[in-house]
Amino acid sequence: MPFIFLMVCLVLTIGWFLYRAGDDATEVLARNALTEVMGRVSQAILRQTMGARETLNVVAPQPVPPAESGQLPAHLPFPKTRKELEDRLWLANSLFDEPSYVYFGGADGSFVGIKQEQPTVFMYSVREPGQKNFVYYLRGPGTEMKLVAIQDYEPRKRPWYVQAVQQGRETWSPVYIDYRVKNIVGINLSKPIFDADGTLLGVANSSIGLQQLSTLLHQVPLSAHGVAFVTELQGDVVATSLDEPIYAADQPGQEPQRLNARRSKSPMVQQAFDEVRRHLDAYGAEPDKLVLLGARSEGSKIEVAFRLHRDPAGLEWLAISTAPRSDFLGSVTSGVYQTLILGLLAVCLTFVIGFLLLRWVLRDIRKLTLAAKSIGNGSPFPALNIDRNDEIGQLAQSFVEMERNLRTDRLTNVLNRDSLIAQIDFRRRNSSQANPLQFALLFIDLDRFKAVNDEYGHDEGDKVLIAIAERLQHSLRHDDSVARFGGDEFVVYLHGVTDMEVARSIADKIRHAVNKPIEGRDGQSYTVDASVGVSLYPDDGLDVETLLRVADSRMFDQKRLHRILAV
Structure with missing residues (x-):
């Protein structure tokens, strides 16, 4: 009887160590996967916001740094004629792949704007001071223009103009609903333009849709039940990987409202956002720093990663990715269960065989855990030296493949x-x-x-x-x-x-x-x-x-x- 009791205790000890080792390895796998997702999401956010900023820099370039120390920066003069201004607007509109609406409202009430509606269809808006705003369609610079609308429009009274003048610097607008495109939101970046003597010449604006961001979130390699989404600080959703409308009316006939993460149909989205807000309220956040958190959603463990994107123009977005650990548990638990069965058989044979089996299993699991952590912290990947044909051997091979995939670009191999x-x-x-x-x-x-x-x-x-x-x-x-x-x-x-x-x-x-x-x-x-x-x-x-x-x-x-x- 004492011997049987000792064997049972040994089996329980084996099971406990295997569970802990498997749980640790699963956590590291989940967090590394979220880290890769967050890298792609952050890159997409930077690409879209930088696109708006660079279009404005084409309209009104920043001073060129001096070639030698002690010299003054070279200031490029702002266009003095409408033709020169139009040339810069056409160049700014074609600078990036995603079409944007680039326009300029003058301090005298004039207005010029160019927007790419389709690959070969452009909208051109022009207003002289004190007159109507004329809207044309054309196929490109210098092509025939077709008048489609005449509007009462005063650019100096528009929110983007007033906000930029009041702030005196580049300023992002609130995210707004684009009613012309289903389930898409947009954002504006306004930049006041001053003459060399500080006189206000007007305000340039780049209006971009955020459709590319939503498209990318649907394409990132998430786990089976993983979710990635971008919100403003208060939780209003900017883009999401879920097939869930970003805005909708609560009742027929009501104005559509932006989806808030706390009202999402996904419990994981709600829980992940609540965990991020609790962390921000308790510790704050350093912009552009990736933060990893653990939580529970409906009783199961989930991993959460987030990054705060903030810039001097007033942008404050939270990029959040979350996934349940169970998505990464299958390959680990299969090896654990098989090894536990082998442990039970070993108990039936001898105490010594069971003890040796325990050391053998823990050694390989520990190697996998250390290897997974090295992938996350950037340290050199250790040699696994695991020559096995079971699930643990397959998992070891998967770690080697994952290390190569996570650290190198698949196309160029750098x-x-x-x-x-x-x-x-x-x-x-x-x-x-x-x-x-x-x-x-x-x-x-x-x-x-x-x-x-x-x-x-x-x-x-x-x-x-x-x-x-x-x-x-x-x-x-x-x-x-x-x-x-x-x-x-x-x-x-x-x-x-x-x-x-x-x-x-x-x-x-x-x-x-x-x-x-x-x-x-x-x-x-x-x-x-x-x-x-x-x-x-x-x-x-x-x-x-x-x-x-x-x-x-x-x-x-x-x-x-x-x-x-x-x-």
Whole structure:
């Protein structure tokens, strides 16, 4: 009897350790999956909001930084004629893939606006001071115009104009319902324009729909029951991966109201938002920092990840992703259950066999747990050395595949955004005063790549991206790294580079490498260029997000200069 009691205790101990190890591994798997989802969602938010800002910078460019220290920035004059203003509006409207409504209201009551309704159909609105607003349809710059409406319209009384003048800076409007497109919301970014002496010339505005954001949330690789959504701070939904209307009327005949996360039909959305709000109320949040939380929804454990997106123009959005742990439990529990059965059989044989089996199982599960955590914190992935044909062996192989998928871009086989950031953070954590970390970041955006994509197709565009990634890798040292940040953007990490001139020299070398012709289909040859922005650690910032913003801003300054010189 004592021996049987001892065997039962051993079995229970085995089961408890297996459950804890499996639960830990499942938590790490769920959080790593949410981290990947959040990276894609955040990139989509930055792309859309940056699109609105850059269209306004085309209408009224920021001062060009001086080429040498001690010189003053170069201010580009605002257009003095309507023809010059129209040229900039056409350029701003065609700068990004997603159509937007770009317009300018003058301090004298004039108005000019261009909006792409369809790929070859544009709306053109114009108003002279004190007159009616005339609305035309045309097929492009310089084509025949067809008058479709005459309106009473005073731009200086519109909320976007009044708000921008009162704030005296770039200002986001509240998210509004776009009644013309089913279940889509939009947002405006207004920018007051001043003359060199500070006189108000008017207000430029970029009005964008948020349809691309909703489309991306439906395409991100969520787990079976996972949900991703974006809300304003008070919970009004901006975009969601669920097939749930963003706005609807409570009763027939009533005005449609925005969906609030707390009134969502999904209990997980409600619980996830409540957990995020409790965390913000208790601890606050650092903008652009990814936060991972655990919670329960209807009795089951869920994992929640969120990031606060905030900018000086007043944007405050919460990107939230949530998934139940049970979505990731199957592959882990199958190995646990099988091992438990083997433990029971081992108990029937001998105490020694059971003890050895316990050590064998815990060793492999512990390896999987440590490997999963290394994926999350950016540390080097340890060798698993698990040579098994059961579910645990399959899970080990899945970990190796997951590590490769999470850390590399599937198309170009270079690092992805989150992996590069994680590796830099890992190096920062392991640096010291005796061995300080110093590096430079290069933010690279390809010029003329969109023309290849549009004329020859996405397959040829992918060939160009693969070739560019290979050239970037061949241009770097062993300790340097290159990552694709999405689309035609790359970031290069230069280890130990502390001098801006050295970094710019490397950037010029990279640009020359990128600029070489690339062989394409049917004997075609493609040539792309690159705009490169440089930032230094720690001179330009003490965290990766700040360094990326600085390099990104300098890249856009260079891109704008390229466009101006090309005109």
